[in-house]
Amino acid sequence: MKALVLLSDARHPVSGRPAPAATELQAVALAHTLADEVNGLHAGPDAEAARGALGHGLTRLEHRQLTAGDDPLPSLVAAIGTAPPDLVLAGPRAGAGAQTGLLPYCLAEALGWPIVADAVSLAVADGVLEVIQALPKGARRRWRMRLPAVITVHPAAPAAASFALGVARKGQVVETPGLPARIEGPPVAERPYRPRPRLIASAAAGAGAAERLKAATQATGPGGQVMVAPPPEAAARAILDHLRAIGVLKPAERG
Amino acid sequence: MSRLRRDPREERATHRLTDGGRPRWGLEAPPASGRLRRDPRREIEAARVPGLQRLRLDRTSRSIIPVIPSPVEPLPKAAPTIRIVEEPAFLVAVVPDAPGGRLTPLDRQLLGAARDLADVAGGATLVLAFGTVDGLGLAGADRVITMAGGGSEDPSARAIALATALSALHPRHVLFPESAKGGDLARRLVARTGEELFTGAENLTGKLVTRAAANRRIEQRMAPPGLMTLAPDAHSPHAGPAHEAREIPAPDVFPSGGHGAILSVEDLPVAADALSLAEADFVISAGSGIADFDLFRALARALGATPGASRMVCDAGLMPRAAQVGASGTVLEAACYFALGISGAPQHLQGVARCEHVVAVNTDLHAAMVERAGLAIIADAHPVMSALLVALRAEAQE
């Protein structure tokens, strides 16, 4: 089985130097759990960050050369079309650039393959891929689908293999010219990032420290119901009914 | 000073009785001139603003006309006002996550943002919901469309249904939450329709949207495009009067399956006690009022809740440090917090600040946790825990 990992021209989040994105390396590790051949694919002007992934277990990296500002999608579709893998893996967001997370979806649409986001584990049994998807609040969802497919990887997936210099030296990089395609779209103005305060429940401006603490710790909402010294059975019933009413406890099955 | 100076000799002279030889004064007669004596009670009665239960005085008119206090009548309960947008100029569509038919905080913020976009020029907000959702009117929704196929959890089928519905409705903007579910659906939709998507908007006004890019080194800004996803905690929820949330018929959407290669989608059961506190949705927590921790863990298992603890309990080594809730422990994102024998110190309550529902059992009626709770039981926690276990076991056997 052959797997292909899409690599972005990522930058390290702190130093800003070219480095493969963490989730893309996790995608390499996840691909190794079922594929015997894991290749990388990058389309863009510079493959230095993608080259860094070679030491984490890639056999071969294909670099489709584009000029800066070109849309990588046609080149990626062409590269996948020439030697179709069984599975394409990608990170949830690129490690640099606009970071919209749209590319895997557009790629899946262009190829006509199904896509599943946020995978944490993969398994294959007679041509059917089983994906465990991570959802918020610790929930998991199982997808079963026919190959080929596009999968994006969740940060909760198994950790990436550590860097090995010998593997990195052995890995080969194939350079091919890509398909130039200009990105059309509405104009987007760019400027240095200005952090904005996250919205929190806050007291009105000029409120005292006590009010601000109260706003930070207390939820707004109707005052609660208080039961003073009820019998334990009545208290238990009230708690269970309340938990069911707010939907955190499943309703009791009654025959 | 404008006040007249009293002349006691003159005042005395006005009281002098002229009936005999011996000088006599009649003090009961009021002095014929000079200032009246102030009666503070009458002044307060006069300044009283009628009709209110609470005493309010209006001291601007300094008249001393006695006002007979009108019997205070109970204030008529103001009927909840509902704002109705009858002829909207355009629509702002919102596709909330609404797991289990309840709006998440991000869904409310999304509706608040849609409200602002709509109110710029007399538009209306439209909720496209998969399945029925509670509390949409209060959150600011004018119209609601319940999409068919709410039962199917396959987002590729939902994206197809949404694409057809949106092409019939022509909303000016469509807003999605930038959550795992909403972000996935939005991206599937634009991959299909080829439209532009503005992802993860961190600031949204009628004129400008902003998002972070390149690892938060730059920000990108433009006029609000058609499709946007909104980052969490970027916009305040709607706080004004309720809207009508009128159900309107869905445009004809031919029910279609998802992608042909997808064979099945199923949710796996969550092992609550294996979850980390930050991920958990329902946390049950023990404080130093709890002595029987075996009973506490059994209850956590029976309820399917993730166990937590206050710092007192973790310091004593009765629960692992990873279970500590609060400022120096874990700040919860849970929907419900069940506190047993916890006083609710500020450092502890900070960890619970984002929980929507709190249930408390405490022996102290005046504990801060009781004040914070939606349901508070003032009783010893141990019999209540045992009764809860008995009730849950009885239900399981039925």
Ligand SMILES: Cc1cc2nc3c(=O)[nH]c(=O)nc-3n(C[C@H](O)[C@H](O)[C@H](O)COP(=O)(O)OP(=O)(O)OC[C@H]3O[C@@H](n4cnc5c(N)ncnc54)[C@H](O)[C@@H]3O)c2cc1C
């Ligand atoms: C810098 C700093 C950081 C801190 N960070 C944290 C933190 O992150 N998390 C945290 O939890 N604390 C933190 N604390 C400690 C915090 O201030 C409180 O000391 C702690 O939360 C109190 O824990 P408690 O509510 O379990 O205990 P107590 O305050 O002793 O409360 C026990 C409660 O249980 C009730 N009770 C007693 N017996 C029973 C019974 N049989 N049945 C029912 N109820 C009963 C009592 O009425 C009382 O209300 C911090 C403190 C400092 C100084």
